[in-house]
Amino acid sequence: MIISINGKIVDEKKAGIPVTSDAFLYGQAVFETIRTYNHKVFRLDDHLARLYVSAEIMELNPKWNFKKSYKVITETLSKSPHKENKIRIILTKKDLIVMVEKIKEKQEWMYKKGVKLVSFPGQRNMPRAKNLADSFTYLAKQHALECGVYEALLIDPKTYVRECAYANIFWVNEGQLYSTNKNVLFGITRETVIELSGNCKSQGIKYKSILCAEEVFLTQTTSGILPVIAIDGHKIGTGSPGQFTKKLMKDFGKLVWGK
Structure with missing residues (x-):
């Protein structure tokens, strides 16, 4: 280092x-x-x-x-x-x-097979500021690792989905891409995906509704786009990365790797 x-x-x-x-x-x-x-x-x-x-x-x-x-x-x-x-x-x-x-690249199977999430109650105190005093997201991430899954999905007191501990979240229904935009960190990779999609709607979604989404994926600086196949043991869509997510992953790869 x-x-x-x-x-x-x-x-x-x-x-x-x-x-x-x-x-x-x-x-x-x-x-x-x-x-x-x-x-x-x-x-x-x-x-x-x-x-x-x-x-x-x-x-x-x-x-x-x-x-x-x-x-x-x-x-x-x-x-x-x-x-x-x-x-x-x-x-x-x-x-x-x-x-x-x-950099330690994510394992290839994560992109091909997808990752799992576990819900975690609460939201960041200062969602727009990446500060060292934020122990909440650290505890959320540790909870996810203890549960044997990749990330923790933050759920506010009104059961709205906010973001993950260290990633932003997107979902797809009927060919339309959505992302949360309230009380979340505006990720740089998140913004890139919104630009690539050309048509992403920002709105809130409750926990029970996201379980019924056709596709869900995460965006993160170090990993790019990661498909989500399950939340709290509930299968998302077919239980495999969806076609919409795969296309965005391909487009993102062309942008950053030039291939």
Whole structure:
């Protein structure tokens, strides 16, 4: 792993920030996870823009601005010997931390056979801000892993579907694509899929209704598009990735991989 703190490359074992910082004491920091495709950073400008939206929501007033952060990120990435990388950016009031490592691609069977979800009650406190103080999504994800499934589907008190712990969710009925848009993080891959589809309707959906959807899939920075075949043991559609999802996966692959 390559680590840069405030523009300087540091040894992984010696990397750190002061224990008296607000980031350490109160989780007052925001972050982004970005990836490369064919050694090209995917929508870096959009990810950075969202990072600074998160910073504004958290009232960080960071020392590092957009332009300086962009420069440090690209310089740090240039030192990686790997073709495909995951880039983790953490922004505090005073510090900019960039971590670059070889990405661990999802297993092929996840794309071909699909993944399963488990429901988890609640929603993120600040859905538009990716902040380090958000322990709720961490607990939701851990619950999913303990249940032996890929992700946790967040269900609010009125039983509306919001998003997953670390992913956005879409569903398909009668050839129409839908996605939630209230109290969710506006994912960059989510936005890409909406653009690719050319016709995605944003609306709410209740838990019982999404179980009856013809197709469901997730979008996520590191994995792209992942088909969902079951939620809480309830089979979605035929129990296999649907044709609409497969086409979007193919279109997305052409966009990011050029094939």
